[in-house]
Amino acid sequence: MNTGQRSRNTRLATVLMVVSTILVGLMAGLFFAFDVSVMPGLAAGDEQTYVTAMRGFNKAIDGNPLFGTAFVLALLVAAASAVVEYRAGRRGTALWVGAAAAAYLVVLVLTFAVNIPLNNELADAGAVADMRDFSIVEKFKTTWVTTNIVRTLLCTAALTALARALVLYGRATPAEES
DSSP states (O other): HHHHHHHHHHHHHHHOOOOOOOOHHHHHHHHHHHIIHHHHHTTTTOHHHHHHHHHHHHHHHTTTTHHHHHHHHHHHHHHHHHHHHHHTTTTHHHHHHHHHHHHHHHHHHHIIIIIIHHHHHHHOOOOOOOOOHHHHHHIIIIIIHHHHHHHHHHHHHHHHHHHHHHHHHOOOTTOOOO
């Protein structure tokens, strides 16, 4: 590989790793904000307010292409970064980035398997003024909240792995990396 090609590959690797770190950090921050402020705040109020607010949050997130792009790109960019690092011979860095991608993949699976179906159930529960059965709120206070805590922990683990990868990347050459 010539020097110009190596330089382009290094720039690509740097961009991918930094972008994946930022995206995963944004998702960790979003989930954390729900854990420590939004959900406890809603739980302190009445059920009608809880349903109305959660519907509003879900609508704002679902209808926001910036969120959807960041949510999915966090995985794609991390996976691409792991491949680039592996091909460049930086196996230790690739392992940490791959671990971050794997943790974030579990976040996506949990979101699509648990949180989104509950969001949809809440959306389909009818007009808040007509609701008599608020058992969906209990599902949110237990299942949705617990799953969100797990998503926060997984995103934080992914962010930690990406930080470690950045440290290794910054000081390594393919022959020296550990």
